[in-house]
Amino acid sequence: MLKRCHVTTTVLLILLSISLSSCELKSPSLPNYDIDLRIPFSIKSYNVFDIINRSSNIGIDSLNNNIIFIYGESNYRRVFGEDIKFDGIKETFITAPSTLQLDTSVTFNDSTFITTMDFLSGSLTFKFFNSLGSDYTINAVIKNFFHKQNNDTVRLSFTINAGSEKNIILKLRDYYINNKTPDNRLNVRISFNSSVPVPVNFSYILSEYSIENMSGILKPLNTGISKDEVLDPFGSDVPEGELFFSDITPDKNFFVVKKFREIYQVDFRNISIIGENKNGHRVRLKYLKTGKPGDQIDSVFSLILPQKVDSLAYPINEDNSNIREFINNIPKKIFVERTDFLNNTYQEGSVNYQDSLSLKLILQVPLNVSITKPIVFRDTADVGIHDEDQRKDLDKAKKLVFTLTSQNGIPLKTVAKVLVLDSLFNPLLPISLILGNLQDSSVTFNAGNVGADGFSTTSTITSYSAVLDSADISKIKRMGKIIYENKLFTDPNHIPDPLNSVKIRSGDRISIAGFGTLTYRIDPD
């Protein structure tokens, strides 16, 4: 028994010795191995607002699936100023048999009957001739003509020497007319202070004059041609390219005519509206000839603002205008020419030289478009591998599989060029050329899928990959800029029949990501 135990003990000790001697522990060293590091180099995401720049002219129609619309407004306002003009009256002679007193009148205007009238300019000139052999004195009163200064009736008193003439000039701005009932005359009483009756012989001249205000019955008055132009009615960032809008937003497009006080009826006549795009191409806006339904459309048309109405909106739609043609030109400038007529209905009323009129053109058009000449937008990103360790790590890279992927939710096809440059803008890597291998250095990202309603339904993913060698990788170490140039246009192959345009929503977005898989040796030493 004891012997067996000693044997067991001996065996145990031997085992322990062997065991301990076999416990070799190598010097520690972390292992090396190859690993694929997937690195995001750059990711850019654009929506429509990035492409055409958000401004007050871009809106979202929340009632229509958040479709983007472009809004334009051009307002043409005029203040009458001295434009309410009358031609005046040529020299008019008044003769009568000899008398010591004469009641006569001076006709101001054949068709304008004045209750009150103040003047801005013009003059009334009287010429009296004395054919007698002696002097005499004239006392005259113009009963409905008053001094502005003191509201006194205008009275004239002067002597005319024998065989001579006397000119009396009244500057109209110092006077006003006031009648109890509308009248077109100045009522004059002339008394001759002479020992014998005097043969009446005088003339008056009313020069062209303009008025400060008047009430009464104004003759239909042409206030002249007014010309105006509005720059950037759709904002300053109207996209380049040629867009063809499929429709306009219903009930959002108007001519609005407005006057800023109740004055006579205004007839906006011979309206001519011309839109000029960035390239100088002009399109005339045609509308109902007289603004009434059933009229022919014409590039010269008229609109009426009745006397009792302050403002009036004339709807514009595709039935009563060539609005789509006009919009599709995307005007950079809009020229307007028109002639405003006052009181064509020949009603009693009033007008003041500070009164104004406006003609406003309001347009709203959804981005339901086809684009044949691409919209181009560019973006430059500052990039760079600044961390020294990262740069050293790139030296250890065996290869880099570079991938450029787009996830396009915008229903527009994108042709992109991507160029890597150093910080001084010296080209380093034409990424899109390497990836696409096309002569024009571009890659094409397919449009988002379009549904039957014209909106994009799902994003389309397009990827390009290429293997960069160590020389290319070393260029990446020096990169400082990446320039993206994107051209967007509609792709007929992605538009379901019978549509020929696509609708762009506010949420539509394209993401372009550049990333790489770097095969890298982990070497803790």
Add this chain to the structure above:
Amino acid sequence: MKKLISTAAIFLFIIGSVNSQVLYDVRGLSMGNTSVANSYELDAFNQNPANIVFQRGNNNSKVYFNIFTTFQFLNNSDYLSLNFYNDYFGEDASGNAFVLTEADKQNIVNSASDQKTTFTASAKIFSVIYNHPYAGSFGISLDDRVIADFTPSKDFLDLGLYGNLPNRVYDLSQNKVNGYWTRQLNLSYAKILNIKNNNLIESISVGGSVKPQFGIYYFETTKNTLTIQTSAQNIFQSTGESEFQYSGIEEDFNIKFPSGNAGFGLGFDAGVNLVFKKFSGNGKLNIGLALADVGFLNWTKNNARYFNDGNFILTDITNKEQVDSLIDKIKLTKTPVPEFRTSLPTTVRFGATYRIYSPGNKKLTGLEIASVSFDYIQGITDKLGGTTKPRFGLGAEFNAGNVVSPRAGVSFGGDENTLVSLGLGIDTGPVIIDLGTNNITSIFNPKGTSNLSAGFNIKYKIN
């Protein structure tokens, strides 16, 4: 990226291994981790204080002591063997690092994913027991113990070894690392109470320990919710946070041999051992019950919380702001925190030992021929390396004469699962040597086992 991977790798493998439930004496280690009823003199410290009053049969010494001669360690892992280490983390014959093949990577991922590895080491700096013939036994012992554990998640290993695959979520929240280094002064007393006029019980020994605790290093993962998500475009988005609590005699994880302490606390052990009269014709039965490590430890020095805000997104590695932000996020933010308290790894042990005497030994005294022991060990808390998983042990010792005592055992449960243990005791008189392991494969296949265990003990006695 290199730094990240290197850090991750170091994180993963240098910390290495993790903890076991309790400290065993070398003899108990060899006998299926049984000790509550069968341990004696210096081996009984921390197992059952009532047992310090006992000695090996045929011994009646006044003093037992040792100085720097007791050491043991346990490595508990499902994969981390010496072979695993040497194959992947050791230099080759030329001094070069090993180059992992795809198969190696797969093996590492398959082996280590979500596996907790525990490393426990303990050493007695000194211990002594004085046996007074009447007053009982007085003991004092100064022990160090180090416990560390680490769990790498599968996603963490995938990320580190294969890189960031697109369109994948990496859940790193299961990554954990904890480490504790404590020292205790064990002041124990035990006495045998002879029971008279009792046909069943021969004696009862009772004992208790007061154990001032000295914290040296404490590191614990207190929170980890880190998740990394990758996209088809290789965008790297991380969410969550991780938080670690630290206390130590040096700041910021600087480890040095302790000359002071970073925390102080108090622990208590209590135990009882009943010796039954003639349980059978040729044997005696002991039943032991002990409650160990009841107490606390207050950590007071260099206390800090290290916080890692894992919320970042990397869409463009050429974007300096993003890269700088990422580097900032990876750095841990240190915040001083006030004193905090941890409980000790309280354990209840219950067990029995049956001593078999030679047929001619009718008095059942002296050295038994053999003994068979059983222990049930239940942890109350998982603090400071404890576990609440119960463990069972069954062991035997054969005394081949007075000098050599081969030992063997088997244990189940706990963090280690089933292990077969083996050991040897050599009593040369004034010098007693114990060798052992709680995993027999540590002897037969030490390089292949992932449960490497060894204990070595030399103690001295003065009659």
